[in-house]
Amino acid sequence: MLYLEKWPIQKIENTNEKFPASLKQISDSPKALYFRGNFLSKNEKYFAIVGTRLASDYGKEIAFSLANNLNQAGLVVVSGLAKGVDSWAAKGALENNGRTIAVLGTGLDEPSFYPQENLSLAGKVLENNGALISEYPAGARGAKFTFPQRNRIIAGISLGVVVIEAKVKSGALITAAFARQQKKKIFAVPGNIHSSNSKGCHLLIKQGAKLAESANDILKNLGISPLVSQQHPAANPEEQLILNALQQNALPIDKIIEITKLPAQVVSINLSIMEVENKVKNLGGNTYALN
DSSP states (O other): OOSSTTSOOEEEETTSTTSOHHHHTSTTOOSEEEEEESOOOTTOEEEEEEEOSSOOHHHHHHHHHHHHHHHHTTEEEEEOOOTTHHHHHHHHHHTTTOOEEEEOSSOSSTTTOSSGGGHHHHHHHHHTTOEEEESSOTTOOOOTTHHHHHHHHHHHTSSEEEEESOOSSSHHHHHHHHHHHTTOEEEEEOOOTTOHHHHHHHHHHHTTOEEOSSHHHHHHHHTOOOOOOOOOOOSSHHHHHHHHHTSSSOEEHHHHHHHHTOOHHHHHHHHHHHHHTTSEEEOSTTEEEEO
16 A cells, blocks of 8 residues: 555755755755655744653653644644654644654665554644655665764754653654754753663753643743643543543553443543543544543
8 A cells, every 4th residue: 555655756955945944054064855745834933842652651642732732832843753653643733734854764665664653643743744854865774874864854943842751872862963963942841760761851850951741841941932822621530530530640440440440331431522522632542542
C-alpha cells in the first residue's frame, strides 16, 4: 500500500524567497530542502516537540496533550516523526485536524522513509495540510549522522523546543543543543527522578531551560495568550470515578477497575463513550489518559 503517492516530492533551493529565512542564518545551512505537502509559510509560527523513542505512558500523554493544546493556540507543531514522543506529538496536533510538520533524516520516498511503521501517520500529516521535509533526496537511507543533522533543521524552523522524556545522551538533547546555539527558547518537562528518561530533561532545566508543566507555560513565555481550560463534566457517577482515577496519571484499564472498584464491563463501556466524547484518550494497550 502506498501512503504518500498523492503528494509528489518537490525541491526548494535556499535562494528561493520562500525558503525559511531562519534556516539561512544557522550554521551549516541546507542548500536545498525536499518536501511533500504544504511547505512552510512566513505567516505561521512553529514549535518543536521532541523526546525519546521509548516513551512511557506519561511521556505519550504529555506529548499528545501539549501538541494538541499548542496547536489550538495557533502554533504548528514540528517533530521528527520518530517512534515514541515524536509520534504522539504528531497525533496530538492531528487530533483536531491540525497542521503539523515532520522533518526526516531520510529521503521522502516510501522505501527510504524511516520509521516504516509511521508511513500511515505521515499520510495523515499530509492529509491535514501538513508537510514532510528533508534535506536528503529520494533514495537516501538513514545513517548515523543524518538524524542528528536533521535536528538542526527542526530547531531552525521553530520558535523553540520542548523536550519530553530524554536520556542524557539522546537525539532530543542534540536538538536542544542546536536550539541553544541558535538562541531559541528551550523548555523541558520534568519527570520521575528515578527514571533514566527524566535525566536529560532535568539536566536541561539545571542548565537554564524553562520548566514546562503545561502548554500555558510555553505560551506565556512566547508572549501568546494562554488557553482557558475546559472542564468535562461527568455524565454519571461511574464516569466521575474513572475521571478521578485518571487525575494524576495515565492508567491501564485493569488499574482503573482496581481503583474504582467498578465491574470490568461498566468501566469498558464508560471508557468507550468517554473516548468518543474526547474526555479520555487511549494511549495504546488499553492505557487511558485524560484528554
